[in-house]
Each structure stands twice: as structure tokens, then as C-alpha cells.
Amino acid sequence: MIKDIIIAIDGHSGCGKSTTSKLVAEHFKYNYLDSGAMYRSVALYLLRKNINYLEIEKIREEINNIKIEFKYVDGIQNTFLNDENVEDEIRRENISKVVSKYSSIPLIRKHLVSLQKELGKRKQIVVEGRDITTVVFPDAEIKIFMTAEIETRAKRRFEDIKFNNPDVTFSDVLLNLKERDDKDTSRSDSPLRIAEGSEIIDTTHLEIDEQVKKITDLIEKRFS
Numbered sequence: 289m290i291k292d293i294i295i296a297i298d299g300h301s302g303c304g305k306s307t308t309s310k311l312v313a314e315h316f317k318y319n320y321l322d323s324g325a326m327y328r329s330v331a332l333y334l335l336r337k338n339i340n341y342l343e344i345e346k347i348r349e350e351i352n353n354i355k356i357e358f359k360y361v362d363g364i365q366n367t368f369l370n371d372e373n374v375e376d377e378i379r380r381e382n383i384s385k386v387v388s389k390y391s392s393i394p395l396i397r398k399h400l401v402s403l404q405k406e407l408g409k410r411k412q413i414v415v416e417g418r419d420i421t422t423v424v425f426p427d428a429e430i431k432i433f434m435t436a437e438i439e440t441r442a443k444r445r446f447e448d449i450k451f452n453n454p455d456v457t458f459s460d461v462l463l464n465l466k467e468r469d470d471k472d473t474s475r476s477d478s479p480l481r482i483a484e485g486s487e488i489i490d491t492t493h494l495e496i497d498e499q500v501k502k503i504t505d506l507i508e509k510r511f512s
């Protein structure tokens with residue numbers, strides 16, 4: 289048992305952040321918040337309404353109509369957008385391609401950051417994303433930055449998605465990751481960066497269970 293803390297995890301796309309964060313949450317019997325799923329849900333909602341990322345006034349009108357919740361289905365946490373299970377749809381490549389355009393919009397970020405802060409109030413939570421250690425929970429008891437070499441990340445992602453996306457090539461995935469890295473690190477509002485006091489975990493040569501153990505050992509040592 290550890291005391292009640294917030295475990296904040298940021299890092300690049302495709303370094304095993306979500307899988308690791310989920311397993312760390314399971315290990316400590318903590319809640320898990322996938323903030324990327326929230327940005328993906330907003331992108332899906334706006335795409336369905338044909339509202340592009342430049343139509344700021346339309347986005348402002350719609351933002352409060354977007355309800356995002358997480359519920360367990362057969363023991364697995366799923367994302368619900370206005371009561372519809374969108375877990376599969378938000379993971380598709382068409383969303384991956386556009387989500388960083390929407391996630392760079394300050395009014396969307398402000399809205400989601402305040403929801404995330406609310407969800408973290410009671411602690412006992414692992415929160416994962418790009419600005420969790422810097423903006424959402426800069427005072428989290430433990431801050432972790434995960435990364436890996438881009439070729440390794442692209443290879444892993446390609447293996448994950450090729451079955452459901454037979455038309456996608458390795459170079460598409462690599463290009464998409466590069467673009468997302470660029471957008472995530474260069475946007476003016478809350479760019480991805482390493483927060484002061486973060487522990488850096490490079491997963492290039494690690495298996496998932498090794499990266500989970502690294503993080504859980506670190507936390508147990510500090511907070512038991």
C-alpha cells in the first residue's frame with residue numbers, strides 16, 4: 289500500500305505510455321485517466337459536425353455540449369462521448385491524423401484541463417498525457433517523462449495497428465509520429481516538455497513489464 293498520491297505521466301506518442309500507465313494504476317488499485325482519449329473524443333465530435341480546427345467560434349459554441357466519461361465494459365475502461373461508446377473509433381488513424389490540430393486550440397485545452405483537475409481531486413490516480421506534469425498537475429507527488437527512439441516507437445505502433453488497418457504502411461506510421469512529435473512539442477499552448485523534478489524513463493530497450501516495474505519500484509520506494 290502507498291499513500292494517496294497523483295502519479296503524473298507525460299511523454300512522446302507511441303512509447304508505451306498508455307499500457308504502462310494502465311498497469312501502474314492496476315498495481316496500486318488506482319484510477320486511470322487517459323487525457324489523450326479526451327482530446328480524441330473532442331476531435332471526433334467536431335469532425336462529425338464538420339467543424340474544422342480553424343472554426344474557433346463554432347468550437348466555442350459546441351464545447352459545453354461535449355460530455356466525456358470513462359466507464360468499465362467487461363473489466364476494461366472505455367471512453368464514452370455523450371453516452372456513446374467511442375473507444376474503438378477514437379483510436380482510428382483518421383482521428384490520430386487530426387487530433388493534434390484540435391488539441392493545440394487553447395479553448396479546448398482549457399476546458400479539458402479543468403475536467404482533468406476535477407477528476408484528480410481525490411488523488412489515487414494515474415494521469416497520462418502531454419501536459420500533465422507541467423500544467424494539469426505540476427505539484428503531483430511523482431512526475432514521470434517517458435520516451436523512446438522514434439524508429440522503435442513507429443515499429444511498435446505499426447505492429448499494433450496493422451491488423452485493423454491493412455492499408456497503413458510503416459512509413460505512414462513513422463511520418464504520423466514525427467508530425468505529432470513536432471506538433472506536441474512546438475505548439476504555443478502547453479507544449480510537451482520535461483517538467484522539473486520528472487523521472488525520465490527511456491523505453492527503447494525495455495519491455496512493458498520492465499517499464500511498469502521501474503515505475504512501481506520507484507513509487508514504492510518513495511511512498512510506502
Ligand code: DC
Nearest residue numbers: 323324325327387388391417418419
Ligand atoms: O496520447 P494520445 O496519442 O492518445 O493523444 C492524442 C492527442 O492528444 C495527441 O496529438 C496529443 C494530444 N494530447 C495533448 O495535447 N495533451 C494531453 N494531455 C494528452 C494528449
